[in-house]
Structures are given as C-alpha cells and as structure tokens.
Amino acid sequence: MAVSVCVVVPVKDEAENIAPLVREIARALSGEEFEIVTVDDGSTDGTAETLLALKNEVPQLRVVQHGRNIGQSRGVRTGVRAARAPIIATIDGDGQNDPADIPKLLKELRAHDPATVGMVSGVRKQRMDDANKRWASGFANAFRRWMLNDQAVDSGCGLKVFYRDLFLSLPFFDNMHRFLIALAFREGYQVRFVEVGHRPRQHGVSKYNNIQRAIVGLVDTFGVRWLQTRFKGAVTPKEL
Numbered sequence: 303m304a305v306s307v308c309v310v311v312p313v314k315d316e317a318e319n320i321a322p323l324v325r326e327i328a329r330a331l332s333g334e335e336f337e338i339v340t341v342d343d344g345s346t347d348g349t350a351e352t353l354l355a356l357k358n359e360v361p362q363l364r365v366v367q368h369g370r371n372i373g374q375s376r377g378v379r380t381g382v383r384a385a386r387a388p389i390i391a392t393i394d395g396d397g398q399n400d401p402a403d404i405p406k407l408l409k410e411l412r413a414h415d416p417a418t419v420g421m422v423s424g425v426r427k428q429r430m431d432d433a434n435k436r437w438a439s440g441f442a443n444a445f446r447r448w449m450l451n452d453q454a455v456d457s458g459c460g461l462k463v464f465y466r467d468l469f470l471s472l473p474f475f476d477n478m479h480r481f482l483i484a485l486a487f488r489e490g491y492q493v494r495f496v497e498v499g500h501r502p503r504q505h506g507v508s509k510y511n512n513i514q515r516a517i518v519g520l521v522d523t524f525g526v527r528w529l530q531t532r533f534k535g536a537v538t539p540k541e542l
C-alpha cells in the first residue's frame with residue numbers, strides 16, 4: 303500500500319520510552335497511510351528488542367539498526383533513506399515531543415506549494431528541560447540566528463516535517479540535524495513554524511551535555527556559514 307507519511311525516529315538507549323511513543327504516533331496518524339521507521343543507533347539497553355516485540359502490535363513499525371553508535375544525524379538520514387513516503391516527519395525517541403502535534407505540522411506543509419515551502423518546523427512553546435539546558439539552548443539559537451540569518455528560534459526541535467527529496471539534496475555532516483532550517487533556506491525553500499508542546503523526559507537520560515553541544519555547535523555554525531557562501535542560489539532546471 304502507498305504510504306503518504308513516514309515518521310522517522312532516531313533512538314539511542316530509549317528502551318523504556320520507545321514503546322509508549324510508537325503507540326502514540328500510531329494513534330496520532332490513524333487518519334493517514336503511514337509508516338514509522340525507528341533507527342536504533344547502537345543502543346545497549348534492549349531498545350531494539352523492545353521495538354521488535356512491538357512490530358506485532360503496530361504493523362506500520364519498521365526497525366533499522368546501525369550496529370554501532372554513529373550519531374543522531376546519521377540516524378535521521380538512515381531513516382529518511384529507508385522511508386517509502388514522499389513526506390517525512392521526524393520526532394525524538396524519548397517522548398519529549400508530542401506525536402499529537404504531527405498532524406498540525408502536516409496540515410501546514412500541505413497548505414503550500416511544495417516547490418515553495420519545503421519544511422515545517424516545530425517551535426517548543428515551553429521547554430520542559432532544566433534551566434541550564436534552556437539557557438544554553440537560548441544562547442546557541444541566538445548565536446546561530448545572528449550568524450546564519452535563519453529566523454529559527456528553536457532550530458533543535460526534533461519535531462519537523464519536510465519532503466524526502468529536499469532532505470536528501472542537503473549537504474550531510476554529523477550534527478546537521480540541528481541546521482536543517484538554514485540548510486533548507488540555502489536550497490531556496492521557505493520554512494514555516496508551528497508551536498508545539500514539550501514534555502519532561504520520563505525515563506533515561508539526555509545523550510548530550512551542554513558544554514560538548516556548545517563547542518560542536520559553534521564549530522558547525524561556522525561550517526554552515528561557509529556552506530552558505532558556496533551556493534549560487536536555487537534554479538528550477540527545464541529540459542528543452
């Protein structure tokens with residue numbers, strides 16, 4: 303059966319969070335022909351086994367595995383490549399994003415010409431993270447916005463919908479999932495923003511620490527700025 307939307311979920315050690323989340327995604331998308339591609343990236347806590355057991359209950363679920371930990375951006379790219387749908391929705395695997403927001407983002411994407419608006423990004427209205435992370439994230443967003451002029455107040459929000467072709471045309475580097483908005487602009491697309499909910503992490507721990515994320519994010523911001531200078535603008539090629 304043709305699938306219209308693929309929900310890509312990168313997961314690293316989310317054994318306790320992933321099953322309730324997959325059930326929530328399936329409920330939220332019951333009005334669509336959808337699939338869920340989870341990408342297990344070297345989990346050691348039984349995440350893959352939990353997912354495999356869930357396939358009987360949720361037939362739309364697919365489980366892809368990297369075999370070792372190579373990072374969240376690679377997880378997203380693996381999921382997008384495996385997807386059989388033209389539209390992708392990404393969501394964090396820890397349950398902090400609310401799957402009930404996905405239809406809102408899809409509606410906004412479909413309300414526009416695909417050649418114009420290629421992506422809709424969630425903006426977490428009220429971050430349910432600790433004060434340190436909120437502060438670090440606010441600073442990183444302001445710095446990135448100033449350097450890249452990408453208008454994004456919450457570039458790191460894991461909840462996004464976009465066209466598969468658009469994602470696969472973007473330059474890839476590890477950690478590029480935090481720069482998808484700036485990279486989509488670079489290809490000449492508009493990005494729309496929709497306010498979404500955010501929930502506290504119920505189980506497990508964050509896979510990132512603020513210092514490491516800040517250093518990598520700083521270097522990557524300079525990298526994306528360089529990429530912006532290496533692009534002569536979008537064109538729509540015509541076959542004559």
Ligand SMILES: Nc1nc2c(ncn2[C@@H]2O[C@H](COP(=O)(O)OP(=O)(O)O)[C@@H](O)[C@H]2O)c(=O)[nH]1
Pocket residue numbers: 312313314315316341342343371372373374375376377378393394395396398460507508509510
């Ligand atoms: N594939 C993959 N996913 C990851 C990795 N690190 C984190 N994730 C997933 O990315 C999402 C966001 O990670 P999380 O640690 O909650 O980040 P935070 O909410 O920004 O603190 C969760 O679904 C994680 O399971 C990784 O190395 N590989």
Ligand SMILES: [Mg+2]
Pocket residue numbers: 394396398503508
């Ligand atoms: Mg999280």
